[in-house]
Amino acid sequence: MNAAADPGGQAAGLDAHLVVDRGGFRLDLRLHVAPGETVALLGPNGAGKTTALRALAGLEQLSDGHIALNGEVLDRPGSQPGRMRAARSGSQIDGPPNDNPDTGVRQPFSDAFEQGRADGVAGGRRGDRWVPPEERRIGVVFQDYLLFPHLTAADNIAFGPRRRGLGRAESRAIAAEWLERVGLQEFGKRRPKQLSGGQAQRVALARALASEPALLLLDEPLAALDARTRLDTRAELHRHLTGHTGPAIVVTHDPVDALMLADRLVVVEDGRAVQEGDAESVTARPRTDYIARLVGLNLYRGVAEGNQVVLDGGLSVAAAAGPGRGDDGSGPATAVAAGPAEGPMVLVAADPLSGPAFAAFPPSAVALYPERPEGSPRNTWRATVSGVHRHGDNVRVQLDGPLKAAADVTPAAAAQLRLEPGRGVWATVKASEIRTYPA
């Protein structure tokens, strides 16, 4: 292959700046994944996660930026106007015409590569750097597996090695080895429609790994599985990811998958990375509502001064100690249900901070009372219940009013407080339960 050096790119692993324009949507995402590292792309629907994978796989052309894998540039648009877009190639993956309605198995990835070639997409950009999908050493597992419906499980797995130029016998031996590794040695002769979802997922993973990819891309690899199968398959997938020596990227909506499978999380919202880091730092200090909801925290933005955070957003209750009261927690509780005229809401936290800040606390930190409690903690406010539902062993209560928050209480407490939509309650959170960090 004609390796081309990437300016500023790292030699080993993946170095990418993915800029893709798709109608009104723009993806602008920088990704660096070291060899042996697994990164989870986590984000809400439409955030651009799949678009990022498709760009890496070569099913979507970059509008700008670059993709370099182990120092080789795979895509780097030049300055020529009128570059061809890979839309037809891409649509072969997502579009219905090639789906098999009987099996639910979509047209295989590699068929789409062939289609892309036939469309002339692969060689369509003069002066640009562009390696066509089938020449990228990338293994892809899509959420609906995209197995070849007409091939057996073994032949699906042997396809990659065959494509790499290995002989039939050797490819079959590799397939047999992989079937054994994923615990499906008995299933080699079955076709995709004769496999369960979990089995098909394993075959798809084996097929991707049997090609010895330099980069592994997994798009919602566990989404189609039931809860039990998901648990087993997640553990198995984790094992295989650990054994994979190249970079790997897992796209997921599911924070548990992300936390279990990945070394690092990149949270994508509206085409951009909004937060990244290891699971601990992202979950402990969420920086957007999406992440806060995902990890089950109440999150507010404001401006901190000492132990107080004055919240943004025109919140209209003074809770706990208002400005001017002592920060040491010794002052009297001062919860005041207020109208908009009474100023912003202030939360009191244990640790002092200065400047733009986030304040976060878990629903379990919120205590609810029918009457304003005596000797209240510093943060006390009047709230109206807007929703009540079961949450694990507890009841999760949505609170409306000046400070929208979720509270977890025991079923006994929920019954005792007669919690139902419209009911007025008093809510408190101890200062020591409120985490603050710079925004």
Ligand SMILES: Nc1ncnc2c1ncn2[C@@H]1O[C@H](COP(=O)(O)OP(=O)(O)OP(=O)(O)O)[C@@H](O)[C@H]1O
């Ligand atoms: N073929 C297309 N043409 C134009 N826009 C598209 C196309 N496919 C997707 N989009 C848009 O691109 C954006 C990103 O979509 P993408 O599928 O990458 O998101 P995602 O994060 O993977 O979402 P999900 O979690 O729902 O799969 C969305 O706004 C979507 O509507």
